[in-house]
Amino acid sequence: MSTSNEPDVARRYAAKSWATRLRNHPAGPVFVVTSVLLAGCILAGLLFGGDFNFLSSPNTSLVLRAIPNFGLIALGVGLLMIAGEFDLSVGSVYVVAPFAMIFAYVVGVPWLLAIALAFAIAILVGLMNGVITLHFGVPSFITTLGTMFIVRAAAPFIVGYKRSLVFKAPPGWKEVMTGKTFEVPNQFWFFLLFSLLAYLLLSRHKIGNHFIAVGGDARAARFAGINVIRTKLLAFVTCSVFATIAGIFQIMRSGKAETNPQLFIELYAVAICVIGGVSLFGGRGTIIGIMLGAAMLQLVQDAIILARLPGFYLDMFVGMMIVVGVVLNQAIKKRY
Amino acid sequence: MVELSTAAAPTATSKAATPLFEARGISKSYGHVEALIDVNFEVRKNEVVGLLGDNGAGKSTLIKMLSGVVQPDKGKFFRDGVEVDISTRQKSESAGIQTIYQDIALVRSMSIMRNIFAGREPTNSLGFLKMREMRNTAMGILDEYVRIAGINSPDILVEQLSGGQAQAVAIARAVHFKRDILLLDEPTSALSVRETEKVLNIIRDLAESGVSCVFVTHNLYHAFRVCDRFAILAHGQNVQSTLKSDTSLNELTDIIMKH
Numbered sequence: 001m002s003t004s005n006e007p008d009v010a011r012r013y014a015a016k017s018w019a020t021r022l023r024n025h026p027a028g029p030v031f032v033v034t035s036v037l038l039a040g041c042i043l044a045g046l047l048f049g050g051d052f053n054f055l056s057s058p059n060t061s062l063v064l065r066a067i068p069n070f071g072l073i074a075l076g077v078g079l080l081m082i083a084g085e086f087d088l089s090v091g092s093v094y095v096v097a098p099f100a101m102i103f104a105y106v107v108g109v110p111w112l113l114a115i116a117l118a119f120a121i122a123i124l125v126g127l128m129n130g131v132i133t134l135h136f137g138v139p140s141f142i143t144t145l146g147t148m149f150i151v152r153a154a155a156p157f158i159v160g161y162k163r164s165l166v167f168k169a170p171p172g173w174k175e176v177m178t179g180k181t182f183e184v185p186n187q188f189w190f191f192l193l194f195s196l197l198a199y200l201l202l203s204r205h206k207i208g209n210h211f212i213a214v215g216g217d218a219r220a221a222r223f224a225g226i227n228v229i230r231t232k233l234l235a236f237v238t239c240s241v242f243a244t245i246a247g248i249f250q251i252m253r254s255g256k257a258e259t260n261p262q263l264f265i266e267l268y269a270v271a272i273c274v275i276g277g278v279s280l281f282g283g284r285g286t287i288i289g290i291m292l293g294a295a296m297l298q299l300v301q302d303a304i305i306l307a308r309l310p311g312f313y314l315d316m317f318v319g320m321m322i323v324v325g326v327v328l329n330q331a332i333k334k335r336y
Numbered sequence: 337m338v339e340l341s342t343a344a345a346p347t348a349t350s351k352a353a354t355p356l357f358e359a360r361g362i363s364k365s366y367g368h369v370e371a372l373i374d375v376n377f378e379v380r381k382n383e384v385v386g387l388l389g390d391n392g393a394g395k396s397t398l399i400k401m402l403s404g405v406v407q408p409d410k411g412k413f414f415r416d417g418v419e420v421d422i423s424t425r426q427k428s429e430s431a432g433i434q435t436i437y438q439d440i441a442l443v444r445s446m447s448i449m450r451n452i453f454a455g456r457e458p459t460n461s462l463g464f465l466k467m468r469e470m471r472n473t474a475m476g477i478l479d480e481y482v483r484i485a486g487i488n489s490p491d492i493l494v495e496q497l498s499g500g501q502a503q504a505v506a507i508a509r510a511v512h513f514k515r516d517i518l519l520l521d522e523p524t525s526a527l528s529v530r531e532t533e534k535v536l537n538i539i540r541d542l543a544e545s546g547v548s549c550v551f552v553t554h555n556l557y558h559a560f561r562v563c564d565r566f567a568i569l570a571h572g573q574n575v576q577s578t579l580k581s582d583t584s585l586n587e588l589t590d591i592i593m594k595h
Contacts, residue, residue: 205464206457209446213454216445223405223441225425225455283445 026277027289029328034296041303052306061185063302068191069250071294073265074272075198076242078290081273082202083235084215084282085140087129090243091265092151095258097121097240098247099155102165102257111170115248122244125151126237133236134229140236148266155259164258167251177252187249191291194245199287201238211235216283271318272297274325354417356381356548357402357431357517362411364397371397372408373572379517379550384543386563387552390592393569395552396438399521402550403435404428425455432516436523438552440502442494449474449490452509477508499526507535511542518542519550524558536562556592560585570595 022028045054053059073090080087101118105111129147133140156163179186202208210231213221218228251257276293278285297318304313355378364372372394379385387395400406402413404425413420415431422428428435442451452474458466474490487501494502503526510518520539524532539549539562553559559566560580568575568591575595578588 200464204467206459207463209450209454209457209465212446212450213443216443217441220441220443221454223403223425223435223437224451225429279445283443 025286026284027286027292028277030276030289030292030296034292034299037296037299037303041299044303054302054306057183059302059306061180063298064188065185065253066301067294067298068187069246070265070268070272070297071191071291072194072246072249073243073269074276074290074294075194075287076239077266077269078273078276078278078285078287079198079202079211079242080235080239081270081278081280082215082282082285083211083232084218085133085232085235086144086270087236087239088141088144088266089125089129089148089151090239090269091261091263092148092154093122093125093240093243094247094250094265095261096151096155097125097244098251099165099257099259101248102167102251103155103159106165106167111173118244118248119241122240123237126240127233129240130233130236134232152261159259164256166256168255169252174252174255177249187253190249194242195287195291198242198290202287207231207234212283214282268297268318271322271325275321277325280326353381355379355414356416357433358414358417359398359402360412360414362398362401362408364394364401364406364408370572372401375411375569375572375574377567377574379548380565381548382543382546383564384539384549384551384562386559386566387550387569388556388559388566388588388592389569389575390595392571394572395569396521398569399435399519399550399552402428402433402519404433429515433519434510434514434517435519436503436507436510436521438521438523438525440499440506440526442502442506444495445493447491447493448478448487448497448505451494451505452477452490452512456513473512477512480508500528500531503527504531504534507538511538514542514547516546517548517550519552521552522554523551524553524555532558556585556588560588568592568595 022031025031041052041054044052045056073094077087077090097118100121101114104117105114109117125147129140129144132138132147133143177186177190181189202211210221210226213224213226214228214231221231222228272293273285273290274280274293275296276285276289276291278289300317301314304311304317358376358378360376362372362375362377363370375394375398377387377398387398389395397406401408402422404422404427407423413422413431420427420431422431422433443454446454449470453465453470458469458473460466471490478487478490487497487505494505497505503523507520507523518539520535524535527535536558539551542549543562543564551559551563563580565577565579566583566588567577568588570592576591
C-alpha cells in the first residue's frame with residue numbers, strides 16, 4: 001500500500017466545503033438557527049422601531065444579562081452530560097448556596113469566607129450526587145431528582161420559606177460583577193470568561209479528555225486506565241460549582257438572597273445543552289454549542305416578550321426544541 | 337508432546353530461562369460458574385504463544401486478568417520470577433503488559449487522536465494537553481501502522497471507521513505504547529483478509545524485536561502461522577502446552593475437539 005500522497009491527502013481532506021463542515025460540526029445547527037434568529041430580531045427592531053424594541057439599550061442589556069444566568073448553569077450541566085451523567089439539583093444549588101453565603105454574611109461572617117462557604121456547599125452537593133450515583137449504581141437522573149428536593153428544602157428548613165435577605169456587598173463587588181464595560185453588562189463578559197475556561201478544560205486539558213472518554217464509553221475508558229469514578233466525581237462537583245457561580249451573580253444583581261427556588265431552571269439548562277448539541281448519551285458536545293443554546297433561548301424569550309405574546313409560548317418553544325434536539329441526537333447516532 | 341506439569345516449580349523446566357511472565361494456580365468463579373480452575377500460564381521471552389481453546393474455555397477471562405481488569409479468586413503472578421501485583425490496569429502496564437481487546441474498546445464518539453492518548457495524555461505541568469505533540473505522534477502512528485485508505489487524519493471519529501479500521505487503530509495504539517508483552521484477544525475477528533495479514537505480520541515482527549505476544553484466537557490456521565507455542569484451555573482448565581515444532585495443525589484441532 002502506498003504511503004500517503006501529500007497533495008492528494010491535503011486535497012481530499014480539505015475538500016469539504018464550509019457548508020459541509022458547518023453541518024457536520026456538533027454546534028452547526030444551533031449556530032445557524034441562532035444567527036437567523038438574531039438577524040430576524042435585529043431586522044424587526046429596525047423595521048418596527050417602537051413596537052419591537054429589540055435594539056434599545058435597556059433591551060440589549062436585559063438580554064445580555066439574562067444569557068449568563070442560564071448559560072453559566074448550562075456550562076456545568078453540559079460538562080457533566082458530556083461525562084455521561086445528569087444533575088437535576090442545579091436549580092436548588094443555584095438558590096441555596098448563595099442563600100447560605102448571604103445568611104452567613106449578614107450574621108457577621110467575612111465576605112470572602114461567606115463566598116468560600118457557598119462553594120463548599122457546592123462541592124459537598126456535587127460529591128453527594130456523585131457518591132450516591134456511583135457507589136450505589138443509581139442512575140444520576142434519579143439521584144439528583146432526590147437531592148434536588150433535599151437541597152431545595154434545606155434553606156427553608158433552617159430559616160423558613162419566603163425569607164429573603166437583603167444585603168449590601170463590600171464596596172466594588174457589585175460594580176465589578178453587575179456593572180457595564182464598553183456598554184456590555186459585566187455578567188456577559190464573565191460568561192465569556194467562564195465559557196473560555198470551560199472550553200480550555202474540555203478540549204485542551206487532560207481532564208476534559210477523560211470527561212469525553214468516560215461519557216462516551218465508560219468501559220473503554222476504564223480499559224484505557226482512566227479512573228472513571230474520580231473523573232465523574234469531578235464532573236459532578238464542576239456542575240454544582242457552575243450553578244453556584246450563576247446563583248451568586250444573580251443575587252449580586254438583585255441585592256437579595258431568597259429561599260424560593262426558581263422553577264424549572266435545571267430543565268432549561270438541560271434544554272440549552274440539548275439544543276446546543278450535547279448528547280444525552282454522553283461523550284459528545286461543545287462549549288460553543290452550549291453558549292449558542294443559551295443565546296438562542298434568551299433571544300426567543302426576548303422576542304416573545306417584545307411581540308407581547310403570552311409567556312407559555314416560551315415553554316412551548318423550549319419543549320419543542322428539546323424534542324427536536326433529541327430527535328437530531330438519535331439521527332446522528334443512527335448515521336454511524 | 338510436552339505436558340505442562342501443574343504443580344511444577346519454575347526451576348523444574350531446566351532448559352528454559354525464567355519465564356518473562358507467569359500466572360500460577362489461577363482460579364476464578366462467577367457465581368457457581370467456574371471460569372478458571374487452577375490454571376497455569378507463562379509467557380517466555382521473544383515468543384508468540386497462542387492461547388487456544390473453544391468457546392467458554394476461559395481464554396478471555398485469563399487475558400482480562402493479565403491486563404488487570406479482572407481479579408482472580410486465587411493465584412499469583414510473577415514477572416521474571418518475582419511476584420507482582422497486577423490488580424489494576426496501571427499496575428499491569430507497569431509490569432510490562434499492553435492489551436488489545438476483542439471488542440476494540442475505543443470510545444466511538446472521540447477522535448482517533450484522543451483515543452490513542454486516552455489515559456496517557458502528554459501534558460504540561462498544569463495538565464494541559466500538548467496538542468501538537470499528540471497530533472504529530474498520532475499521524476506518525478497512522479502512517480506507520482495503519483496505512484489504510486480513508487484514515488488520513490487523526491481527527492476522524494472512531495465511529496466513522498469500519499470495524500477493521502477501528503481494530504487497526506487499537507492495535508496501533510497498543511503497539512506504539514508497547515512494553516514487553518502484548519496481549520491480543522481475538523484481534524483479527526473483525527478484520528478483512530488484507531488487514532489480518534498485516535496484523536499477523538506485526539505479531540511476528542514484534543516477537544523478533546523482543547516483544548512477546550499472547551495471541552488468543554479461534555483460527556488455528558492463523559495461530560499455527562505465527563505462534564511458537566500453544567497453550568490450550570478447555571472448560572477453565574489447562575489441557576496442554578506444546579511447542580509448534582512438536583505438533584501439527586491436525587493434532588491441535590484434534591486436541592481441542594476432544595475436550
